[in-house]
Amino acid sequence: MTPATSTDTVQSPALPEGVQGIVSDWSSDQRAFKNVPWGKAMMWIFLLSDTFIFSSFLISYMTVRMSTTEPWPNVSEVFALTLFGRKIPLILIAIMTFVLISSSGTMAMAVKFGYEKNRRMTFILLLITAALGATFVGMQAFEWTKLIVDEGIRPWGNPLGAAQFGAAFFMITGFHGTHVSIGVIFLIIVATKVIRGDLDNERPGFLTGRKGKYEIVEIMGLYWHFVDLVWVFIFAVFYLW
Amino acid sequence: MAHAQGQQHAAQGQQHAHVEGQQHPIGIYLKIWGLLFVLSAMSYAVDYFHFQGYLRWFLIIVFMLLKAGLIVAVFMHMMWERLALMYAILVPTLLLMVLLGIGAIEADYTFFTRGIFFVKGLM
Numbered sequence: 001m002t003p004a005t006s007t008d009t010v011q012s013p014a015l016p017e018g019v020q021g022i023v024s025d026w027s028s029d030q031r032a033f034k035n036v037p038w039g040k041a042m043m044w045i046f047l048l049s050d051t052f053i054f055s056s057f058l059i060s061y062m063t064v065r066m067s068t069t070e071p072w073p074n075v076s077e078v079f080a081l082t083l084f085g086r087k088i089p090l091i092l093i094a095i096m097t098f099v100l101i102s103s104s105g106t107m108a109m110a111v112k113f114g115y116e117k118n119r120r121m122t123f124i125l126l127l128i129t130a131a132l133g134a135t136f137v138g139m140q141a142f143e144w145t146k147l148i149v150d151e152g153i154r155p156w157g158n159p160l161g162a163a164q165f166g167a168a169f170f171m172i173t174g175f176h177g178t179h180v181s182i183g184v185i186f187l188i189i190v191a192t193k194v195i196r197g198d199l200d201n202e203r204p205g206f207l208t209g210r211k212g213k214y215e216i217v218e219i220m221g222l223y224w225h226f227v228d229l230v231w232v233f234i235f236a237v238f239y240l241w
Numbered sequence: 242m243a244h245a246q247g248q249q250h251a252a253q254g255q256q257h258a259h260v261e262g263q264q265h266p267i268g269i270y271l272k273i274w275g276l277l278f279v280l281s282a283m284s285y286a287v288d289y290f291h292f293q294g295y296l297r298w299f300l301i302i303v304f305m306l307l308k309a310g311l312i313v314a315v316f317m318h319m320m321w322e323r324l325a326l327m328y329a330i331l332v333p334t335l336l337l338m339v340l341l342g343i344g345a346i347e348a349d350y351t352f353f354t355r356g357i358f359f360v361k362g363l364m
Contacts, residue, residue: 015323017324018324021324021325022324022328025323025324032325033323033325033329035322035323036322036323036326044330045330048333048334055334055337059340059341059344060344062344062345062348063345063348066345067348067349067352067355068352069352069355069356069359076288089288090285097281098278101274101277101278102274104274104277105270105271105274105277105316108273108315109267109270111263112265112270114262115262115263115264214262215262222317226317228312228316229312229313232308232309232312233305235284235305236304237305239288240284240287240288240297240301241301
């Protein structure tokens with residue numbers, strides 16, 4: 001079998017850099033994305049499309065919030081928690097932010113150890129990432145329960161002010177939470193592959209004939225970091241506005 | 242065969258260090274992680290200490306963009322990718338500025354017409 005399959009990275013010694021590099025990459029009558037496995041390029045393109053989906057949500061939220069004549073609920077107070085006998089504004093969201101950022105940190109290190117073929121460390125770090133992701137979803141479930149049951153917030157209205165608050169909140173955080181949940185499932189799948197040695201032994205996947213490679217850890221990582229990235233924007237424009 | 246390939250890669254020397262994937266020292270990830278923690282804490286502080294008005298907006302957006310930039314550049318390895326990929330992914334997102342602008346204009350107009358409608362309703 002020749003090593004020059006499409007998943008192999010291009011071996012040509014010197015690719016031009018800078019703007020010239022862009023022109024030559026795109027006009028090479030070959031793959032436009034050199035030195036990148038195609039799975040990774042495809043994940044980036046998927047993430048670009050996902051960026052547009054989340055941006056549509058966030059911009060629609062901006063539009064309804066700017067155009068409503070009703071007062072917007074005080075987000076800082078809605079998401080406050082009473083801890084140690086004191087009401088701390090937005091504390092739940094702050095903890096969720098730190099949990100998700102930590103999971104991004106462990107994911108980045110898992111990718112690093114993956115390329116070093118350190119099976120054990122990759123597995124452990126992937127599991128920690130999955131656990132932190134699951135913690136995040138759990139806290140979100142708690143937050144939703146508090147808002148729906150205790151505060152009576154619904155997608156079509158709420159007792160605190162503008163009806164659009166519920167619609168925007170459930171849509172945006174719901175979509176993000178779904179992404180996190182799917183990410184956790186995929187993290188567990190990738191972790192299983194790592195510890196079983198599928199990537200070292202180049203064992204084909206369940207639904208594909210592609211050989212297992214450590215690049216799938218990085219591709220998984222791209223998705224996971226994207227989930228964190230979206231949360232950065234949600235945190236800023238939804239919770240801090 | 243995997244072993245043979247590994248040797249082949251090793252033999253090709255350091256100029257192809259990136260061929261086997263993205264390999265960077267662990268320190269950079271830990272530093273960025275710490276930086277993201279600090280930036281998050283600072284954006285939380287913006288709310289905690291009740292900054293208002295343009296200062297609030299400025300700080301929120303600066304911290305947001307810094308965090309997003311660090312995640313994309315380092316955690317997602319974008320700064321080590323070739324420009325062809327970087328531009329293909331990052332430039333289209335600028336289109337969203339147009340959507341943002343249209344949304345803001347539309348929202349202003351809707352708010353204005355609602356204002357007129359409700360005032361008339363009162364009279």
